[in-house]
Amino acid sequence: MNNILVYCEVRDAHVAEVSLELLSEGRRLADKLGVQLEAVALGCGLQGVPAEVFPYGVDTLHLFDDARLSPYTTLPYAEALSKLVRENDYQIFLLGATIEGRDLAPRLTAELHCGLTADCTSLEIGDYEDRKSGTTIKNLLYQIRPAFGGNIVATIVNPHHRPQMATVREGVMPLSVVRGSDYASTVVQHAVADYISDAAFVVSVMERHVQPPQNNLKSAPIVVAGGYGVGSKENFEQLFALAHLLHGEVGATRAAVDAGYTTRDRQIGQTGLTVRPKVYFACGISGQVQHIAGMQESGVIISINSDPDAPINAIADYVITGRVEEVVPQIITYYQQKQ
Amino acid sequence: MLFGVGVLATILIFARNMRLLFCMAMPFGRGCENVFDMSLNIIVLAKQVPDTRNVGAQAMNADGTINRAALPAIFNPDDLGALEQALQLKDKNPGSRVTVLTMGPKRATELLREALYRGADEAVLLSDSAFAGADTLATSYALTTAIRKIGDFDIILCGRQAIDGDTAQVGPQVAQQLAIPQVTYVRKVQAVENGTAVVERAIENGVELLKAPLPLLLTVDGTASPCRPCNAYRMLRFHRAATAQEQAADDYKYSAQAQADEALTIKEWALADVNGDAARCGLSGSPTKVKAVTNIVFKVKESKRYTADGEQIKSLVAELLANHTIG
Numbered sequence: 063m064n065n066i067l068v069y070c071e072v073r074d075a076h077v078a079e080v081s082l083e084l085l086s087e088g089r090r091l092a093d094k095l096g097v098q099l100e101a102v103a104l105g106c107g108l109q110g111v112p113a114e115v116f117p118y119g120v121d122t123l124h125l126f127d128d129a130r131l132s133p134y135t136t137l138p139y140a141e142a143l144s145k146l147v148r149e150n151d152y153q154i155f156l157l158g159a160t161i162e163g164r165d166l167a168p169r170l171t172a173e174l175h176c177g178l179t180a181d182c183t184s185l186e187i188g189d190y191e192d193r194k195s196g197t198t199i200k201n202l203l204y205q206i207r208p209a210f211g212g213n214i215v216a217t218i219v220n221p222h223h224r225p226q227m228a229t230v231r232e233g234v235m236p237l238s239v240v241r242g243s244d245y246a247s248t249v250v251q252h253a254v255a256d257y258i259s260d261a262a263f264v265v266s267v268m269e270r271h272v273q274p275p276q277n278n279l280k281s282a283p284i285v286v287a288g289g290y291g292v293g294s295k296e297n298f299e300q301l302f303a304l305a306h307l308l309h310g311e312v313g314a315t316r317a318a319v320d321a322g323y324t325t326r327d328r329q330i331g332q333t334g335l336t337v338r339p340k341v342y343f344a345c346g347i348s349g350q351v352q353h354i355a356g357m358q359e360s361g362v363i364i365s366i367n368s369d370p371d372a373p374i375n376a377i378a379d380y381v382i383t384g385r386v387e388e389v390v391p392q393i394i395t396y397y398q399q400k401q
Numbered sequence: 402m403l404f405g406v407g408v409l410a411t412i413l414i415f416a417r418n419m420r421l422l423f424c425m426a427m428p429f430g431r432g433c434e435n436v437f438d439m440s441l442n443i444i445v446l447a448k449q450v451p452d453t454r455n456v457g458a459q460a461m462n463a464d465g466t467i468n469r470a471a472l473p474a475i476f477n478p479d480d481l482g483a484l485e486q487a488l489q490l491k492d493k494n495p496g497s498r499v500t501v502l503t504m505g506p507k508r509a510t511e512l513l514r515e516a517l518y519r520g521a522d523e524a525v526l527l528s529d530s531a532f533a534g535a536d537t538l539a540t541s542y543a544l545t546t547a548i549r550k551i552g553d554f555d556i557i558l559c560g561r562q563a564i565d566g567d568t569a570q571v572g573p574q575v576a577q578q579l580a581i582p583q584v585t586y587v588r589k590v591q592a593v594e595n596g597t598a599v600v601e602r603a604i605e606n607g608v609e610l611l612k613a614p615l616p617l618l619l620t621v622d623g624t625a626s627p628c629r630p631c632n633a634y635r636m637l638r639f640h641r642a643a644t645a646q647e648q649a650a651d652d653y654k655y656s657a658q659a660q661a662d663e664a665l666t667i668k669e670w671a672l673a674d675v676n677g678d679a680a681r682c683g684l685s686g687s688p689t690k691v692k693a694v695t696n697i698v699f700k701v702k703e704s705k706r707y708t709a710d711g712e713q714i715k716s717l718v719a720e721l722l723a724n725h726t727i728g
Contacts, residue, residue, distance in 0.1 A: 073605070078605075133609070135611075136573075136582070136583055136584075136585075137582060140577075160605055161585070161586050161603060161604055161605055162604075162605070164569045164570075164585070165573060165583070165585040165586070166573075167570075168537065168568075168569070168570035168571075168572070168573035168574045168577075169573040169574070169576065169577045169583065171537075171538060171570070171574065171688075172538065172541060172573070172574040172575075172577035172578055173577055175538070175688070176688055177536065177538065177687070177688030177689035178537070178538075178568075178570060178689070179689060180566075180567065180568040180569060180570060181567060181568075190690075190692060204692065208697075209566070209694070210451075210453050210456075210565060211453025211454060211456060211564055211565065211567070212453075212697075213453065213456045213697070214694055214695065214696060214697065215694070215695050215696075215697055216691055216693070216694050216695075217691070217692040217693040217694075217695075218689050218690065218691055218692065219689070219690050219692045220688050220689050220690070221690060222688065223688040264582055264613065264614055265582050265584065265611055265612070265613040265614075266611065266612050266613075267609055267610070267611055268599070268610040268611065268612050269609065269610040270604070270607065270608075270609045270610075271607050271608050271609075272604070272605075272606050272607035273606055273607055274606065275606060284727065308727055308728075333567075340726075341726055341727060351697050354699060355697075358699060358700070362726050363702075364721075365704075370706075375704060376699065376701045376702070376704075377699050377700060377701060377702055378702065378704045379702055379704055379705065380704060380705050380707065380717065380721075381704045381705070381706050381707065382707045382708070382709065382713075382714065382717070383706065383707070383708055383709065384708060384709025385709065388709050389709050389714060392709075392711060392714045392715075393714060393717075393718055396714060396715045396718040396719075397718050397722075397727070397728075400718060400719060400722055400728075401728065
């Protein structure tokens with residue numbers, strides 16, 4: 063049977079959240095196709111990986127555990143994965159659209175000569191009519207992604223090449239635990255020397271500095287986000303004050319980040335984070351599609367904008383027409399009074 | 402004396418090859434290449450793209466599709482960062498040569514001239530209707546054939562991704578087909594010495610310093626230094642740069658200059674010039690197919706409207722607290 067393979071990105075001996083999201087999605091697709099879900103992880107000290115991934119419904123886990131595989135470098139990972147894929151003839155192979163996934167996946171497609179869709183936001187199974195041969199190919203992976211700078215959505219298929227490869231953005235697929243951690247799946251420990259030549263270790267990491275995320279934006283229940291319309295870095299301070307008061311986090315549009323109002327790690331939208339908080343304050347945000355793509359699933363959307371016809375108002379539950387620097391301090395004052 | 406004549410003759414014969422000139426000009430030149438010759442052959446891959454960052458209403462057709470013609474064609478931003486890294490390497494390593502390669506329609510010579518204005522030494526246009534409709538794999542195949550024709554290279558630099566597709570795939574795919582290592586998301590090439598490059602790259606929530614042997618492909622991300630501006634003297638010279646086909650046109654006024662200055666000729670290669678396999682190019686050589694393209698539709702909500710008036714905001718805050726939206 064041609065199964066589904068998910069690449070599990072390992073950071074500090076733990077599986078990255080985006081990989082668990084992909085396993086959840088992979089399980090759903092495998093059930094739809096009636097095939098098994100397999101996962102692969104490479105690194106050093108992977109003893110904890112099985113317990114982390116099995117709850118998501120992995121049937122077989124492939125491990126490549128070797129001191130030389132941490133930290134990540136492209137060539138050894140590409141060698142091991144291309145050999146594993148060739149041996150098992152997967153029909154679908156999913157990776158996170160992270161820096162690592164976007165480094166590795168295209169190299170693999172050139173090696174395996176198959177198609178790859180980057181940064182998917184949705185995956186479905188469906189049929190495809192090949193006009194050239196006049197045949198219908200059943201049960202293909204629909205790879206759905208924003209295209210052309212996020213102004214349109216494209217559905218891509220790989221009719222004739224396997225595996226069908228896609229990278230998927232972090233935060234767009236919901237996590238879904240389907241089994242207890244004691245579920246008996248198969249773990250295959252591969253002999254690294256059988257898969258990776260010594261010559262693959264030509265690139266070496268001299269130094270590595272990782273700084274944990276400075277904010278909790280991705281999982282914050284309340285997000286106070288600002289756009290270019292906030293007007294200045296000083297005005298952005300008011301958003302921080304409101305977020306602090308509501309135990310939320312501050313987010314921003316790309317325009318606000320580019321203008322230097324706040325840091326890039328707070329960017330929400332197509333090229334930033336995808337968030338779905340309970341409440342989303344959109345302050346001075348006009349509502350370009352690229353931004354809305356990263357926040358449209360928020361529970362309650364409150365738009366504060368001097369332009370009554372700002373596009374974002376169409377998807378807002380509450381619209382306050384006024385300048386951000388007038389409205390936000392009032393919200394703070396009345397909130398403090400009511401409490 | 403004999404030695405001196407030999408050196409002089411060699412310089413005259415190979416005067417156009419800086420690599421040899423540097424080496425042979427040194428007394429007892431044998432074996433000195435590793436020590437004194439720091440020159441690099443650098444290829445920059447660049448793409449002319451529609452400016453998708455500012456798609457205004459006039460660029461949208463009534464049916465929701467995009468009118469590409471209404472968008473300005475620009476030098477892909479990340480590719481400009483790659484060009485700057487190439488030019489910095491050239492500054493540090495005298496005698497280096499920067500060749501810019503693009504695949505695209507004829508008008509992509511605009512991008513090549515811009516690269517020449519900014520400091521590139523040579524420009525190559527890869528253009529053929531057989532390349533049309535290529536996905537990333539077919540694009541990378543075509544570029545690889547052209548790189549093989551250029552021949553000798555130490556470093557290939559390209560942007561991390563292009564703003565019309567945002568895929569970040571072509572760089573690694575080219576590296577694989579050339580069977581050379583890659584480093585993606587590069588912020589800075591710190592040094593290239595003795596056949597080894599030290600580069601700084603972004604990783605998730607951090608940075609990494611890598612050492613990699615040449616030849617090597619690097620993709621440069623948006624946090625790298627911005628590209629130097631067009632140089633006025635170079636613009637005076639290179640605004641005449643054109644492909645042989647453009648030079649043959651009736652309105653090309655600089656035939657005399659182009660004959661005297663070889664650098665004014667932009668090389669143009671078609672599929673046959675790079676010995677490409679048509680089956681691996683263009684739409685038919687692309688494993689991915691576009692099944693559908695749809696306009697983005699958002700769920701429109703019925704919204705409650707307020708003004709910035711104090712009483713109104715007070716009542717809104719009260720409502721948000723009452724229905725447990727906040728608090």
